[in-house]
Amino acid sequence: MIRNIGWRIGFWMLVTVIVAFSLFPFFYAILTSFLSGSALYDVTEVLRSGLSLKNYASLFDRSQNFGASILNSVMVAVSVVLLSLLLGVTAAFALGRVKFRGRGMLLMAILAVSMFPQVAVLAGMYEMMKVLGLYNKTLGLVLPYMLFTLPFTVWVLTTFMRDLPKELEEAAIMDGCSSWRIIKDVFMPLMWPALVSTGLLAFVAAWNEFLFALTFVTRDAGRTVPVAISLIGGGASSQELPWGKLMAASVLVTLPLILMVLGLQRKIVSGLTAGAVKG
Numbered sequence: 001m002i003r004n005i006g007w008r009i010g011f012w013m014l015v016t017v018i019v020a021f022s023l024f025p026f027f028y029a030i031l032t033s034f035l036s037g038s039a040l041y042d043v044t045e046v047l048r049s050g051l052s053l054k055n056y057a058s059l060f061d062r063s064q065n066f067g068a069s070i071l072n073s074v075m076v077a078v079s080v081v082l083l084s085l086l087l088g089v090t091a092a093f094a095l096g097r098v099k100f101r102g103r104g105m106l107l108m109a110i111l112a113v114s115m116f117p118q119v120a121v122l123a124g125m126y127e128m129m130k131v132l133g134l135y136n137k138t139l140g141l142v143l144p145y146m147l148f149t150l151p152f153t154v155w156v157l158t159t160f161m162r163d164l165p166k167e168l169e170e171a172a173i174m175d176g177c178s179s180w181r182i183i184k185d186v187f188m189p190l191m192w193p194a195l196v197s198t199g200l201l202a203f204v205a206a207w208n209e210f211l212f213a214l215t216f217v218t219r220d221a222g223r224t225v226p227v228a229i230s231l232i233g234g235g236a237s238s239q240e241l242p243w244g245k246l247m248a249a250s251v252l253v254t255l256p257l258i259l260m261v262l263g264l265q266r267k268i269v270s271g272l273t274a275g276a277v278k279g
Contacts, residue, residue, distance in 0.1 A: 026254070033248035055248035065220050066249065069228035072138045076224060077206040080145045084202045085195060087146075088153035093183050095154070096161030097169065107158060114151035118211045121147065129216055138222040144212045149202040160194040161187065196264050204257055225253050 034051035059066040095107050125144050126135075134140025164187060172182045188195070210226040217223060223231070229249045232242060 029247045029250055029254075032244055033251050034244075036244045055242075055244040056252070058245055059249055059252070064228075064232075065223065066225075066228055068221055069223050069225050070252070072222060073207055073225040076138060076141050076145065077203050079139065079142045080149055080206040081199045081202045083142065083146060084149045084153045085199055087150060088157045088198065089183060089188065089191070089195075091154045092157035092161040093179065093187070096158045107155070110151050110154050114148055118148075122211065122215060125212070126215065135216055136218055136222065138217055138224070141209075141213055141216060141224070144216065145206045145209060148209075149205050153198045153202055156198045157191070157194055160191055164190060200260060200264060203260075207253075207257065225249075229253065 033055055034053070036052060036054050058064070091110075095103055125147070129135045129140060129143070132140075132143070134143060168186050168190075169182055172186050177185070208226060209224075210230070213224040213227050214230070217227070229246065232246055232249060
């Protein structure tokens, strides 16, 4: 009995250390975002001056365009999620429910696309953006972002689609339903966990993407959040950077993702484990 209690105490102590180690950087970022000037480097100054919202207020000056950058990121990320899910569901239906030669090779080819680093396709994607007239347009970022959101969306949804009961599809066909109606009215209500998990992962990937956004959009008004954060402070040295302002921007960008993950964690887990166990 005593030995079991000792193991439990040791286990929870280990869990506490891991959680504290994982959350400390974000806690420090939140604390730093409320400090400015010498308070960043002097604890006694914090006690005298207290916490301040100056860093958050300065982000939304007209000269910063940070609010516009947030709207740009939301617009691009939502568009990427909607297109990824639309194309992913239809592709998953074909790959998971329709039998045709080369289906396995096609699925592997789709997944292999995501193995290429962004730098490897940057030059070719730049030329494509110029030809299509999407260069320097914020919504034009949707096309390159699909390069790394669509493969895992198709893969996860295909795995989930394969495990859906075949009897449901046969009954819908007997009732005269078309393929699109089977997807929309029969399968999609059952696929919410997979749709939520893949949609959230696609949103996070589009929200955090930096290289394509930096390369394909050069207008300040069209910048997305990661690029806007990188430009705070300009070419200042590490000692002269406005760390409080940088941390405030990082907190504003990170908090929505954390709230989304916490609110949808059950569907995310069930969606990511779909198809992993068959019984």
